[in-house]
Amino acid sequence: MMSDTAFTKKPLKKAFWCVLLGVLVLLTPFFISALSSQFDDDFEFYDLGNLSGQGNWSGDVRFDVVDGSASVWEGEKGVKYNHTDTSASSEITLTTTEISQSGNRRFILHLKPQSWLSEEGTTARFFFDPTDEVRGYFQVFVARMDKTNYFKAYVYGFAFDEGGNYLEFSGQDIDDVVLKDEWLTVILEVNFDTYIAKTRFVSSIIDSEWYYHWYNSTREPLPTPITELILRVDKDKYYYSFDTLVGEGICGVGTCDACGTYEDCIEAGCFWYYSEQMYLLFGQGGSCIEPEEPSEEECGVFFKCQYCDEESCGTGETEGWCEWVDKGAGYGCYMLEPTIPPEQVVWELPELEDCEELSGVEKWLCEIKNFIAGIFMPSQEKLNDLYDTLLSFKTKFPFNYIMALDDFFKDVSENTEEEKSIPITILGAESEVNFDFWSASGEVGGETETFADTIKDFTTMVLLILFLAWLITTIKKFW
Amino acid sequence: MSIADILIILTTWIFQKIILPILPVNLPFLPFSTFQGILWGSVKHNLIWGLAGVNQFLNLNLLFILVAIVIFGEILFWTVKAGLFFIKLIRG
Numbered sequence: 271m272m273s274d275t276a277f278t279k280k281p282l283k284k285a286f287w288c289v290l291l292g293v294l295v296l297l298t299p300f301f302i303s304a305l306s307s308q309f310d311d312d313f314e315f316y317d318l319g320n321l322s323g324q325g326n327w328s329g330d331v332r333f334d335v336v337d338g339s340a341s342v343w344e345g346e347k348g349v350k351y352n353h354t355d356t357s358a359s360s361e362i363t364l365t366t367t368e369i370s371q372s373g374n375r376r377f378i379l380h381l382k383p384q385s386w387l388s389e390e391g392t393t394a395r396f397f398f399d400p401t402d403e404v405r406g407y408f409q410v411f412v413a414r415m416d417k418t419n420y421f422k423a424y425v426y427g428f429a430f431d432e433g434g435n436y437l438e439f440s441g442q443d444i445d446d447v448v449l450k451d452e453w454l455t456v457i458l459e460v461n462f463d464t465y466i467a468k469t470r471f472v473s474s475i476i477d478s479e480w481y482y483h484w485y486n487s488t489r490e491p492l493p494t495p496i497t498e499l500i501l502r503v504d505k506d507k508y509y510y511s512f513d514t515l516v517g518e519g520i521c522g523v524g525t526c527d528a529c530g531t532y533e534d535c536i537e538a539g540c541f542w543y544y545s546e547q548m549y550l551l552f553g554q555g556g557s558c559i560e561p562e563e564p565s566e567e568e569c570g571v572f573f574k575c576q577y578c579d580e581e582s583c584g585t586g587e588t589e590g591w592c593e594w595v596d597k598g599a600g601y602g603c604y605m606l607e608p609t610i611p612p613e614q615v616v617w618e619l620p621e622l623e624d625c626e627e628l629s630g631v632e633k634w635l636c637e638i639k640n641f642i643a644g645i646f647m648p649s650q651e652k653l654n655d656l657y658d659t660l661l662s663f664k665t666k667f668p669f670n671y672i673m674a675l676d677d678f679f680k681d682v683s684e685n686t687e688e689e690k691s692i693p694i695t696i697l698g699a700e701s702e703v704n705f706d707f708w709s710a711s712g713e714v715g716g717e718t719e720t721f722a723d724t725i726k727d728f729t730t731m732v733l734l735i736l737f738l739a740w741l742i743t744t745i746k747k748f749w
Numbered sequence: 750m751s752i753a754d755i756l757i758i759l760t761t762w763i764f765q766k767i768i769l770p771i772l773p774v775n776l777p778f779l780p781f782s783t784f785q786g787i788l789w790g791s792v793k794h795n796l797i798w799g800l801a802g803v804n805q806f807l808n809l810n811l812l813f814i815l816v817a818i819v820i821f822g823e824i825l826f827w828t829v830k831a832g833l834f835f836i837k838l839i840r841g
Binding site: 645646647649652653655659660663666670671678679682683685705708722725726730740741744747 | 758760761773781784785788806809811818
């Protein structure tokens, strides 16, 4: 016996799954956003102490998460490279989700050179790490200028001009980009479609031009996707602070997900995906998606004739539907003009006897016969009218219902004539039921009959007997 | 214009002006489109698949004709019976 709780559980269960499904559908854009290769690491949620092992960071233990305004660009926490031993270099790596290899992406790092214990200049840099080949020539340095409080930057790699023409292989020096104890913002934009990167430096003393570079002179695509971003300090006895590392798409085709508003999205050439549910819930009417290429129209009949070339026009599928003609604007494939078939005469009049070949009395009799027949012979026009009028009954009750039933049974009857096979699966083996035994023949009453016909005759007889029984019963009921 | 033409004109006039206008297209409880939709939808395919094997040993054409006769006969019987009942009811 079903308990009360069992009775109430089913609707609750259904409601739960409906709500869950609805929430998943609504949150789909957020999942997509979360899975995209964007990051914004301001170190605010990390514990103080070693950065390595927190978030997606791994590497040297000499990078510490610290608080205090001296090492913080924004918020409460930043990272400080703060050790004075004599190791050659220290490196820490941010492993990202695979960064998209299309569109335009921007990477921003804030760094602050603070103090040093030796006279030697040393460098802080950041670079991607797809392969050793790229690692060597695709990076940005910031280094102390000899024995001064000024720092300079190198954009290392194969240099290009603004138009993308290769200049030379050299580090491009940019002097005086930042002063000691001041923040420098390094902006690196990588275009994965045109294969060029550009870098710019912004501080209290400079807002530099763009410096164009790539990891090779022929601007080939990166050999492997970018999955790591590395911060490195080349010599110890140095203090650097880092904060707020951003990796984001720049609104444009290839990185349409970076377009925040409808206007930006459309201006960039992307498509705006409108979602009524999102608008109702969040006041945000949709999201920006990559433009969809319309599928290439294929040659075909009707309005698709225009996509056919001379060879395919009027042949194969388009035969009888399209033609290759010049209609005044040069040759093209056009849809054939539909031809209205001549009026079909369903009821044809019998022809009167030809009396021309006869002579004498026979001709007279023939003409009299034709005259009398002509009185009762309707014209073809009136006959067609009558036919059309009778045809109108087909659309009226009960004739339309009867015709539909008639067509239905005809169709069922025709289709059941075809032999259907029954697929079966036994212990994983697939096969079909064999009906060959119906065709087996034998001699019945001196005549050769198939097994199917013999059974059919028998069932026909049974049907007729049953009908006879019904008929007698019904007639008796009338009495 | 022949006599036959005149007869046809008269017949078509009666059909078009008197009979056809009063004949309905749809039954109020079962519109024709619904009726046809039922027949040509799942019913037809289920019937075809259901009877595909049966047709080997059963004369379906005969069966359908007999079923139609039985249905017609039963309707006729009950209509006559209902008519007689009403006549009795009116006569008291």
